Amino acid sequence: MSSTDLPHVIAASVAPKPGAVAVAAGERLDSVTLPGLTLSVRSRPSVREGLPPALFVHGLGGSSQNWSALMPLLEDVVDCAAVDLPGFGDSPPPDDGNYSVTGHARAVIRYLDARDDAPVHLIANSLGGAIATRVAAVRPDLVRTLTLISPALPELRVQRTALPTGLLAVPGVASLFTRLTKDWTAEQRVSGVMALCYGDPGRVSSEGYSAAVREMERRLALPYMWDAMARSARGIVNAYTLGGQQGLWRQAERVLAPTLLVYGGRDLLVSYRMARKAAAAFRDSRLLTLPDAGHVAMMEYPDTVATAFRELLADTDELHASGQSDAGS
DSSP: OOGGGSSTHHHEEEOTTSSSSOOOOOEEEEEETTTTTEEEEEOOOOTTTTTOOOEEOTTTOOOOOGGGGTTTTTTTTSSEEEEOTTTTOOOOOOOTTOOSSSHHHHHHHHHHHHHHHOOEEEEETTTHHHHHHHHHOOOGGEEEEEEEEOOOOOOSOOGGGHHHHHHHSSHHHHHHHHHTTTTEEEOHHHHHHHHHHHHHGGSSHHHHHHHHHHHHHHHTTSSOOOOOOOHHHHHHHHHHHHHHEEEEEEEHOOOHHHHHHHEETTTTSOTTHHHHHHHHSSEEEEEEEEOOOOOOOOHSHHHHHHHHHHHHHHTTTTTHHHHHHTTTT
16 A cells, blocks of 8 residues: 555555564555544555455454454455554544544544545454444445454343453443553463453464564553543443444444355354344345354454355455456365
């Protein structure tokens, strides 16, 4: 991605340096300045010009690095870019301090409008799934296909294992948690996150674990980390309570884009039982269930998710449109 890809937008390449966000081989990190916010965007050059764009949106507490395992598997069918939501990854907080689902959706929309190459294949996880659902509902012109991995959509009976995350939304809890865990090491925190998010934390390589620890250490040094977490968690809870046309399930019903839904049987944050409800809500949906996956299937089973995405493209003639009608076969 270069400054010419974003007309009227300032874009500066960010080179890896000690203490900076990690950039994998073949990736680049750019900083994109928009009215009221600055977004860090991770991208991989596609294998050839003319491929349709894809945008990846991470979940609560995540970053664009969550897509580093999946993007190389798709670089021959889409032009990959993953955004750090405001306050996460390498993106600073938004000027207005708005971490609601709508606020994050507006950030994604502003970025896509600035790119001026929509519609995109929108791929999202967890909180990103709620954001992407809202984007697809209110701006169908921006979304070519929609892929949701464990999307954070309202549940009548929230799993007990998800309650601690929801408690972050309660005023004062984040500050209390910070005090209670001030002596926790980065390793302890990462192990806890992986136990919560992975169906089998043993699938994480030693290199992946070390990289996650370094990123945790970097994040803990940011003065706004817990504020971004708490306000974004509150944004999810508030979005769950909205009714009418602003309700996420109602917006799911309005999505026109062909949709791939991915759910993990060992997901401790988004219930596996919501898969059937989601498949019924999205009018043009395909469902992939992975019994052994947790909350981040794109990190645990990237090859399986990549194959399902390719099948979505084939079903919707998008592979043919990009000159790859036989890809993934």
